[in-house]
Amino acid sequence: MSFITGVGLTSFGRHEGSSSLDLMSKAAELAIADAGLKRAEIDGVLCGYSTVAPHIMLATVFAEHFGIRPAYAHAVQVGGATGLAMTMLAHHLVDAGVVRHVLVVAGENRLTGQSRDASILALAQVGHPEYEVPLGPTIPAYYGLVASRYMHEYDVRQEDLAEFAVLMRSHALAHPGAQFHEAITVADVMASKPVALPLKLLDCCPVSDGGAAFIVSRERTGDAGVRVRGCAQAHTHQHVTAAPALSELGAEIAIARAKQAAGVAISDIRYAAVYDSFTITLAMLLEDLGLAGRGEAAARVRSGHFNQDGAMPLNTHGGLLSYGHCGVGGAMAHLVETHLQMTGRAGNRQVRDASMALLHGDGGVLSSHVSMFLERVR
Amino acid sequence: MSGEQAMADWTKGEPAIAYQTCGACGGLQYFRRRFCAVCGSAELVEHRAGGEGTVYATSLVLRAATPETRAHVPYNIVLIDTSEGFRMMAHGDHDLAIGDKVTARFERFTDRLIPYFAKSK
Numbered sequence: 001m002s003f004i005t006g007v008g009l010t011s012f013g014r015h016e017g018s019s020s021l022d023l024m025s026k027a028a029e030l031a032i033a034d035a036g037l038k039r040a041e042i043d044g045v046l047c048g049y050s051t052v053a054p055h056i057m058l059a060t061v062f063a064e065h066f067g068i069r070p071a072y073a074h075a076v077q078v079g080g081a082t083g084l085a086m087t088m089l090a091h092h093l094v095d096a097g098v099v100r101h102v103l104v105v106a107g108e109n110r111l112t113g114q115s116r117d118a119s120i121l122a123l124a125q126v127g128h129p130e131y132e133v134p135l136g137p138t139i140p141a142y143y144g145l146v147a148s149r150y151m152h153e154y155d156v157r158q159e160d161l162a163e164f165a166v167l168m169r170s171h172a173l174a175h176p177g178a179q180f181h182e183a184i185t186v187a188d189v190m191a192s193k194p195v196a197l198p199l200k201l202l203d204c205c206p207v208s209d210g211g212a213a214f215i216v217s218r219e220r221t222g223d224a225g226v227r228v229r230g231c232a233q234a235h236t237h238q239h240v241t242a243a244p245a246l247s248e249l250g251a252e253i254a255i256a257r258a259k260q261a262a263g264v265a266i267s268d269i270r271y272a273a274v275y276d277s278f279t280i281t282l283a284m285l286l287e288d289l290g291l292a293g294r295g296e297a298a299a300r301v302r303s304g305h306f307n308q309d310g311a312m313p314l315n316t317h318g319g320l321l322s323y324g325h326c327g328v329g330g331a332m333a334h335l336v337e338t339h340l341q342m343t344g345r346a347g348n349r350q351v352r353d354a355s356m357a358l359l360h361g362d363g364g365v366l367s368s369h370v371s372m373f374l375e376r377v378r
Numbered sequence: 379m380s381g382e383q384a385m386a387d388w389t390k391g392e393p394a395i396a397y398q399t400c401g402a403c404g405g406l407q408y409f410r411r412r413f414c415a416v417c418g419s420a421e422l423v424e425h426r427a428g429g430e431g432t433v434y435a436t437s438l439v440l441r442a443a444t445p446e447t448r449a450h451v452p453y454n455i456v457l458i459d460t461s462e463g464f465r466m467m468a469h470g471d472h473d474l475a476i477g478d479k480v481t482a483r484f485e486r487f488t489d490r491l492i493p494y495f496a497k498s499k
Contacts, residue, residue, distance in 0.1 A: 120443035130389045131409055132467050134490050136439065136447035141455045144437030149457075152435075152476045196455075197438040241457065241467045242409065 002091040004226045004374065005101070005217040006035025007336040011177035012210035012324030016112050020050035021065050023107030023211030027329065028066060031213035035221045037101060039066070042215070044099035045073040046086040048106030048328025051122045052113035062105065072099050079126065079363025080275055082106070083212070083332035084231070084370035090216035091228040100218050106328035107211025119207045126364050128239045137196075140204055140278065142240045142365040144196035147280035151198065153246060154287075158198050160298035161279040162189035165202045165321055167301050168276060171308070172318025174349045179208050179324035189279075203279040208324030212332035214339065224343045229356070230262025231372035240365040250369035251288035251360065258371035264356065266290045269373075271341055271354035272312050273334035275362040276319040285360055286314075289371070313351040316341065331361050335374075342376045384410060385424040388493055393484040395427040395493055397464050408464040429482035430498065431458040433474050434465060446488040453487070458495055468493040 008030025010023060032039060047059045055061050059073040078085045090102035110119055120138050127133045150156060166186055172178035184202060192201040234253035237243045272291055276282035286297040291312060306314035317323045317337035320330050340346040341354035359372045387396035399406050400414035401421035413420050434457040442448040456470040469492055480495040
C-alpha cells in the first residue's frame with residue numbers, strides 16, 4: 001500500500017534567475033508542507049534530470065542543497081514518463097518497507113536557462129545518433145511523422161488535432177499558475193506557424209521553467225487518502241524508425257497490465273491525466289488507453305466529454321500544452337492536479353467526482369509508457 | 379559480421395544504404411549491430427539495399443534547431459518501408475504522400491551525404 005500524501009507545484013512559465021535546484025527546492029518544500037511532514041522525515045528521494053544543468057548524481061546534489069540525508073536516493077530518466085515511473089518506483093519502495101516517505105521531485109529552468117534552440121537540440125538527441133539525428137529531425141518532426149501516419153490510418157484531420165490544443169487552453173484559463181492565459185480557437189491553431197507538418201506551433205507544448213514534487217508514503221499523514229491502486233509500464237522501442245505498428249504501441253500494453261495489477265476497468269475511471277506533449281500525443285493516447293474509440297477522440301472533445309463538467313474531465317490544469325512543460329516536472333503537474341481534484345482542493349476547477357483517476361505518461365517517441373490508477377479512500 | 383568490415387553506407391559518407399540479415403533466424407535489421415537483435419546470433423550478413431520503397435510517414439520541417447539545418451528549411455523528413463523489408467528515415471520530395479512508391483538518391487544536407495527519396499519513375 002502507498003499513499004500520495006502531499007503535492008507541490010510552482011507556476012510554469014518564466015522564473016528569471018531561478019536555477020533547476022531552486023525550482024526543485026521550491027516544489028519540494030510545498031509538497032513536504034502539504035503532507036504535514038518535516039524535512040528530516042523524508043528518507044527517500046527520487047528526482048528527474050535537468051537538461052540545463054546535467055549531473056550524474058542529481059539526487060544527492062539536490063539532497064545536499066536541500067539539507068536532507070536520505071536512506072535512499074537516485075535520479076530516474078525515462079523522458080516524459082519519468083514522473084510516473086518515479087511514482088511507480090516510490091510506490092514499490094514504500095510498499096516493500098525500504099523507506100517511509102519518498103520525495104519525488106523535478107524542476108528545470110528550461111525556458112530562461114538556455115536558448116529555445118538549445119532546448120530543441122537537446123531533446124532531438126532522443127533520435128538515433130547515426131541513422132536519424134544527421135537528417136535534422138526535431139522532436140516535433142518525430143511526432144509529426146507519427147501524426148501523418150495516424151491521420152492517414154484513422155482519417156483524422158488537422159482540425160481534429162487542433163481541438164485538443166483549444167481544450168487544454170480553455171482549462172489553463174482557470175489556473176493562475178498556467179503559462180498561457182489567452183483563449184484560442186481551432187482557427188488560431190490552424191493559422192499558427194508551421195513547425196513540423198502536420199504539427200503547427202499551437203499543436204506543440206511550450207518550453208517552460210517550473211517545478212513539481214510529491215510525497216509517496218507508506219501510511220497517510222493526514223485525512224487525505226489518495227492511494228496508488230496499481231501501475232505498469234511498457235517499453236517497445238526508443239527510435240521512431242524502430243517503432244512498432246500503430247496498433248502495437250506501448251500505451252495499450254501498459255494500460256492492459258495496469259488494469260490487471262489494479263483490478264480496475266476503464267468504466268471505473270472518473271478523472272483522466274494524460275500526457276500531451278503534442279496534440280497528436282493526446283489524441284493517440286486517449287484512444288490507445290480506451291478513453292475514446294479509434295479516431296473518435298476529437299469528436300469527444302467537441303461534445304464536451306473531457307471538459308471540467310464532462311463525463312471524463314481531462315488535465316483540468318491545462319496539461320503540457322497550456323499549463324506548460326518544464327521537462328520531468330511538466331508531466332508531474334498532471335499528478336499534482338489529479339491529487340487536488342481527488343482531495344476536493346481544485347477550487348474553481350473542481351470536478352464533481354474524481355474518486356478514481358487514470359494517469360498515463362509517455363517518454364521518447366511513444367517509446368516508454370507508464371499507466372497508473374489512483375484511488376481515493378475514506 | 380563474422381569478422382568482416384562493415385559495409386560503408388551513407389552513415390559513413392558513402393552513397394549507399396546498407397542493412398543486415400541474420401544467418402541463424404533470417405531476421406533483418408537496419409541499425410547496424412554486431413549481433414541479431416531478434417535472436418542474438420553473430421552470424422550477420424551485410425547487404426546493400428536497392429533504394430526502392432514505399433512512403434510510411436512524412437513531416438515537413440519548417441522550424442530547425444541549428445544554423446546548419448536552418449539553411450535547408452523547409453525539408454521533408456520521411457519514413458520509408460524499403461522493398462527489402464526494413465524501415466528507414468530519410469529526406470524526400472515535399473509532395474510525397476503516404477503509400478507513394480519511391481526511389482532513393484543521395485543529396486548533401488549540412489556537411490553530410492543523406493538518402494533522399496522521390497517518386498519512382
